[in-house]
Amino acid sequence: EIVLTQSPGTLSLSPGERATLSCRASQSVTGNFLAWYQQKPGQAPRLLIYDAFNRAAGIPDRFSGSGSGTDFTLTISRLEPEDFAVYYCHQYGRSPEVTFGQGTRLEIK
Amino acid sequence: EVQLLESGGGLVQPGGSLRLSCVASGFTFSSYAMTWVRQAPGKGLEWVSGLVGSNGSPNYADSVKGRFTLSRDNSRNTLYLQMNSLRAEDTAVYYCAKDQIAGDGIWLMSQWGQGTLVTVS
Numbered sequence: 001e002i003v004l005t006q007s008p009g010t011l012s013l014s015p016g017e018r019a020t021l022s023c024r025a026s027q028s029v030t031g032n033f034l035a036w037y038q039q040k041p042g043q044a045p046r047l048l049i050y051d052a053f054n055r056a057a058g059i060p061d062r063f064s065g066s067g068s069g070t071d072f073t074l075t076i077s078r079l080e081p082e083d084f085a086v087y088y089c090h091q092y093g094r095s096p097e098v099t100f101g102q103g104t105r106l107e108i109k
Numbered sequence: 110e111v112q113l114l115e116s117g118g119g120l121v122q123p124g125g126s127l128r129l130s131c132v133a134s135g136f137t138f139s140s141y142a143m144t145w146v147r148q149a150p151g152k153g154l155e156w157v158s159g160l161v162g163s164n165g166s167p168n169y170a171d172s173v174k175g176r177f178t179l180s181r182d183n184s185r186n187t188l189y190l191q192m193n194s195l196r197a198e199d200t201a202v203y204y205c206a207k208d209q210i211a212g213d214g215i216w217l218m219s220q221w222g223q224g225t226l227v228t229v230s
Contacts, residue, residue, distance in 0.1 A: 033215070033217070035217055037154075043223075044204055044221035044222065044223055044224060045146075045154065045204075045218075045221055046221075047209075047217075047218065047219050047220075050209065050217055050219075056219065088153065088154055090154075090217075090218075092215055092216040092217045093215060093216070095216075096156075096159050096168035096214070096216060098156045098159075098216045099156070100153055100154040100155070100156070101153070102153045103153045103154075
């Protein structure tokens, strides 16, 4: 099983600032099949990024993904008030042994 | 518009059973792999089980293997999760989710339902 470790656990920033969230895998992620989700309180997760860097439909271009192998990053270029939430990385592929990171909480400073 | 509507959650005693349902609409249900993901209160996401669109065997997380059974009725656009021998640690919101692309499951969940709460106590 691939273990995903996200850092930091909590990130405190102000609107307008740049956010950089990290996801490190315990072994190389096949095909860079790495996704990012956003979850707000009381809501289901929302897919933001898939295949490491592709934005899902309707996702603003201030969200971007990068990385390969074992190290991946989600960047939010300029934080909007609605971006404060919990973010999860997720590795997937044809194996059903998919896993999630433990999450990064992005909070308003 | 894709819609996924879960039901069947509730309060159950340890050792009891529940059956969750997820009714899908807005897409060709039989063509997509479907997944259950759960989230314990205040915790992260955990993949529970997945099943491809047709002619496939379900896959399970080790934590539920032998206790949970995943099935689907493509004629009713419905996904089921039969949960037996429930434990306190199964307490969670259970989400039904649709794969992003049709065909064999890649387990990339592009759309999610709003979830149903299961409490084992």
